[in-house]
Amino acid sequence: MKRTDLSANNISKCFSEPGEDGLLYVLEDMDFEIKEGEFVTILGPSGCGKSTFLNILAGFETANQGHAVCCGEPVRGPSPERAVVFQSPVLFPWMDVKNNIMYGLKQTGKKKDDAQRITAEYIRAVGLDDFDNYYPSQLSGGMQQRVALARSLILDPKVLLMDEPFAALDAQTRYSMQQLLLQLWERNRQTIVFITHDVEEALLLSDRICIMGKRPGKIIEEIAVPFERPRPISLTGSGDFTQLKSHILSRLLV
Ligand SMILES: Nc1ncnc2c1ncn2[C@@H]1O[C@H](COP(=O)(O)OP(=O)(O)OP(=O)(O)O)[C@@H](O)[C@H]1O
Ligand SMILES: [Mg+2]
Structure with a gap:
């Protein structure tokens, strides 16, 4: 078995509710594993804790229980070996x-x-x-x-953590960015964790899809994407593709 590049074991995270005494449980007993060079997307309903989870992997947030491990070392804070790309570009x-x-x-x-x-x-x-x-x-x-x-x-970076990086782009630019990312990934084989709301994007880009359930979030299903690469856009019209897409949508909409 390949060395596991990034994992999270039994992660739970809660936040205090603003202006109230209560706690909001965002992640509960979440397990996750990604192998070196693998491209994994995370899909899940809004507010289920995807960004919170990515922030824990990045070292921006700490979990209340459990921890993330990158290349055998516990994640204790941000590191240049784990680059983060957000939906809005952060530039000087x-x-x-x-x-x-x-x-x-x-x-x-x-x-x-x-x-x-x-x-x-x-x-x-x-x-x-x-x-x-x-x-x-x-x-x-x-x-x-x-x-x-x-x-x-x-x-x-060994690991790229991407939080809906192309969500704000028009369809054409999004497609060219996806192609660019795949090109760069094929060259350097970073380990990529990619959050998206777009099921087609997940199916076109990734090796594996993790579906998270409603808050408190955890992974409720993992799907190994069965399509060979390169994956042309015409793939989206095939029976196998539409079937898998509708299965994933049905899991997201429950
Ligand atoms: N710093 C914080 N303080 C309090 N609550 C927070 C904080 N950060 C996130 N939350 C809460 O945690 C929950 C999960 O937020 P998160 O941003 O992880 O969701 P998400 O799955 O990324 O959603 P989306 O798909 O809309 O981006 C939300 O209910 C949010 O209000
Ligand atoms: Mg988010």
Whole structure:
């Protein structure tokens, strides 16, 4: 068996309810495991605790019970080996594309020439060659998200934690971002945990889908996606695809 890259055992998490004495139980006895290089999506109803769970994997939140383990080490806080990509790109507004992407490399003490060469490669990989001196406010939402993706990937993280990264994009940009992500993943085989509300996106991208139930959330079903890669968009019209999609929707809507 392959080494497990990231796991969470028996995680429970509650928050105090604002203005009240009570507690809101968000996750309960949640177990999760992802192998090195695997691409797993998490689907679940709004408010079931997906982002909370991802934040625990990232080290931004601590669980009340249980813990996450990354590459054999307990997660005690954020780490560059676990990059996080959010729905809204988090960029420095005062830096242009090039400097936003290069920022993390500079922090690691990379030599200037090397940092510039590697940054140019990533700018090319996300198709922003002609925009390297643009500022975030001068870019479209999709372009900003490409900068955010390059900015995370340039540090060569072992694990990518993505919270609805393409949810705010139009269908066409979303599709090109999905293709870009798959291309980069095929090259570097990061371990990817990807949250989405879009069942088709989950079926087109991932090796495995984890479905969470209503709050307090935990995984109620796991599905190994049976479709070979590459998965063309025409796959979405096939009988097997629509059948699996409707099964997943029925689990989400109960
Ligand atoms: N810091 C916090 N303090 C109090 N309650 C919180 C906090 N963060 C999240 N919650 C509550 O935890 C529950 C789960 O929130 P979470 O953001 O994890 O859901 P989600 O599954 O990501 O939903 P969505 O699909 O809408 O993004 C919600 O009821 C939310 O109100
Ligand atoms: Mg969320």
